[in-house]
């Protein structure tokens with residue numbers, strides 16, 4: 187598979203180069219030249235596969251000959267070696283729980299896949315690679331965990347100071363010596379802008395071999411399709427007559443973009459809903475046609491506090507930049523913190539299911555969209571234990587810590603302050 191740069195289509199690379207570079211010239215994202223199309227016969231076969239084999243079949247065309255089959259099989263089986271259960275919240279609302287990996291959020295799949303691919307490519311590399319990553323909460327922890335002690339790889343995580351939960355902060359600031367956390371006095375969009383600018387800077391690129399572990403990197407973005415294929419397998423076992431509506435809590439729009447990619451390949455979905463919090467650039471754009479990214483606001487679903495979502499350009503590319511066609515398949519809505527809190531309470535009281543704030547945004551949006559007897563799935567992107575401050579205050583309960591959270595809470599954070607200023611970031615990187 188070849189990938190072209192959306193901002194500079196003459197830049198064409200293979201999977202290995204896209205993974206190593208992270209981002210193309212002119213801040214362009216790489217995009218697959220062709221999308222695999224599965225027939226109904228292929229879909230039947232995919233349904234019957236164990237998850238490791240399904241993951242291999244889906245990822246193989248995207249990786250092409252960049253990684254030998256036996257290595258890719260090993261990478262995908264290590265990537266998906268935990269559960270992805272589809273649970274009923276009540277009679278007709280389901281949740282695909284994506285938080286059973288090591289850092290308790292859906293980012294583990296992409297981070298594990300990418301770290302292993304880069305580890306493989308790096309074997310022939312004599313130079314260290316520096317992975318830059320901006321996080322609003324969960325990517326940082328997952329990338330830190332995925333890249334811990336990977337030979338020849340150093341990771342620099344930028345996160346917005348005071349705007350991530352305590353658990354998220356500990357996950358990204360208490361890691362092995364090849365991981366460094368920079369605490370930025372700004373918001374996620376400031377962090378993301380610094381990372382993107384670094385890729386275009388000659389001095390930094392002369393000094394360090396850079397890549398990104400955000401979903402701008404195809405090796406982080408593409409494996410996120412697997413959730414939708416797992417949902418399809420589980421859904422088919424429920425023998426419903428219709429394809430599901432799928433509602434995705436959305437921030438940087440990498441997850442839902444991967445879902446739409448799976449759908450374009452043939453996976454049946456009735457409709458997608460991109461559920462946002464008050465950072466509503468995309469809902470407003472789809473409503474009015476004007477793309478205006480306001481200042482990012484802090485919400486209780488902090489990992490979705492993104493006002494300039496990187497992957498929206500890829501979603502448009504999937505629809506050949508035709509917004510009308512996109513709107514037939516995807517709706518995007520904004521849900522306030524007040525409504526999110528009400529949903530957490532109602533679902534806990536009525537259904538005894540504990541939603542985290544991100545899934546609660548999605549549940550609210552799904553409920554608004556569906557009629558009473560319709561069916562739908564939300565993606566459960568993080569475990570509620572990552573947000574005890576919000577949930578305990580709201581429900582008056584104490585959330586039980588899992589063993590890994592207990593260990594984490596005994597550690598102390600290690601971070602370096604950084605102003606949201608490119609020159610300060612550049613000088614930090616040039617000293618490394």
Ligand SMILES: Cc1ncc(COP(=O)(O)O)c(C=O)c1O
Nearest residue numbers: 324437438439440441489567568
């Ligand atoms: C818990 C959680 N939910 C939802 C999102 C939004 O996902 P995406 O950025 O792929 O839209 C994130 C961050 O990525 C997250 O950490």
Ligand SMILES: N[C@@H](CCOP(=O)(O)O)C(=O)O
Nearest residue numbers: 321322323324325400401438
């Ligand atoms: N919500 C994310 C923001 C970055 O998204 P990514 O998928 O592009 O890495 C986070 O948790 O950091």
